[in-house]
Amino acid sequence: MLKLDRRQLMVGTMAATAAAALPGVAMAQQGKTLVIGNQGAQTHFDPHAGQDYPTSVLMRNLYDSLVDAVGAPPQIVPRVATDWTISEDGLVYTFNLNPEARFHDGSPITAEAVKYSFDRIQAIGRGNNWMIEGVVGPDTIEVVDDHTVVFTLMEPFAAFLQVLPWISIVNPAIVEANAGDDMGQTYLLNNTAGSGPFTVGRYEPESVIVFNRDPDGWREGGGNADTIVWRYVRENTNQRLMLQRGEIHMAVDLTSDDMKALEGMPGVKTVIEPGDRTFSMKMNTEVGPTADVNLRKAISYAFDYDEMLRVAGYADLMQGPLPSNLFGHDSDLEVPRRDLEKAREYLAKSAYPDGGITLDAVYVTGLEQVRLWLLVLLDSLRDINIDLNIIPATWPDMLRMAESPESFPDIFTVYLAMGYADPDVIAFAGYHSSRNGGWQNPVYNNPEVDSLIEQARFEPDTERRLELYEELQGRIVDDAPDIFGVVERSKVGLRENVEGFVFTPIIVQAVDFFPLSLTD
DSSP states (O other): OOOOOHHHHHHHHHHHHHTTTOOOHHHHHHHTEEEEEEOOOOOOOOTTTOOSHHHHHHHHHTOBOSEEEETTTTEEEESSEEEEEEOTTSOEEEEEEOTTOBOTTSOBOOHHHHHHHHHHHHHHTOGGGGGGTTTOOTTSEEEEETTEEEEEOSSOOTTHHHHGGGSOBOOHHHHHHTOTTTTTTTGGGSOOOOOSSEEEEEEETTTEEEEEEOTTOSSOOOOSOOEEEEEEOOOHHHHHHHHHHTSOSEESSOOHHHHHHHTTOTTEEEEEEEEEEEEEEEEOSSSSGGGSHHHHHHHHHHSOHHHHHHHHOSEEEOSSSSOTTSTTOOTTOOOOOOOHHHHHHHHHHSSOTTOOEEEEEEEETTOHHHHHHHHHHHHHHHTTTEEEEEEEEOHHHHHHHTTOTTTSOSEEEEEEOOSSSSTHHHHHHHHOGGGTTSSSSSSOOOHHHHHHHHHHHHOOOHHHHHHHHHHHHHHHHHHOOEEEEEEEEEEEEEETTEEOOOOOSSSTTSOOOTTOEEOO
């Protein structure tokens, strides 16, 4: 159980009692409880320590940020900051804070709390710190007064406002009182220190989290769903069946086949929108057989991309590391497509000219879509005499695999959802060596690629940025660290009595609970 302050505990106990049996729709309607099925197993409650979609759920609902991104295309809107100004040179951002903004313990969100939070995530060096790395430093934030904070950026960064929704503000008093020797990271494994519209009433790892709408929350408006049951459902198909039976109100991890099965289903509605979530198969470029670039290229040319697309359904093939609808994408980029002659040429140049090896490929247990893609890879590799050992694993186990090249498998399947609409979000997160040891880029390391990413990140001239990203994409493709897969369309299933869901094409699975309502 979470250790909560008294006000949270009172609300949480009531919600935990009401939801003790993991209610279905019939029960949920009585108490305006909305149940969401998902595959995001939560492992902590620290918004500065993680960067996967379960952590993003916390950021959107338990914590607040200076600004938020809402709608399609995403628009930056006020959150704790009511307004802001930007200097002509793009370096100085001045934010005015809402004097009504409060943490869950009733204390105000001040400029000092904002500075503390940015200092903390940088000191920890985890989670979404990479988004502001080289942009904000410990001496670049000035507290003018309780409700005014000024950021003087180290370099011009066009995406600065877009990354701010993912830098959460924590309560300094709570974190400092429980700092221990790790700045409160141990404490926030099982506790919260936020200000968001929801608190936590019940937590069972890899099972359920019960979120309660804060009755004293500072934000105006919102839906009538007072309790959100975030229910871990391992299998995609089970999410669909539970949605059909009315046992959950929303399913956020559905496959294309699931969406087709839901067409015309009584009581169900679906949302299918253009998305920016990429899927790729990352190879171990440091240890094992795939450390051989020629073998990686042989694998890339052997893969049957057309069959992958057929299996994918609502998706488009990737043309290199950047989605085609993203600024900076090179539409003339040459990328591998199935060509067995080329695959055998590269195999002959590798340390395994005759194949005869078995590679390990890991995916998240229950992700049926990914399992099917790995079966496509298995069939493809047989044509060059390579076998594939397909291994299901839990997401926490996959996070541990990503910590070092020695523990990293030959092939690691990963979705990369866009947190903000700038090529930096894919380039830096997915290919900069500072991300090594995390799931977004566990092992790939190329100093020349790092340099291009850094130059493009801080280049103020748009045309020059385009040139840098064009060169960057070519370098990455030449290194072949990934099998570039598909860009999926966003898919969500809902019961017809759910209202207020706002589609935003950034980390779609991290649902914003605040506007959600039930009509009966």
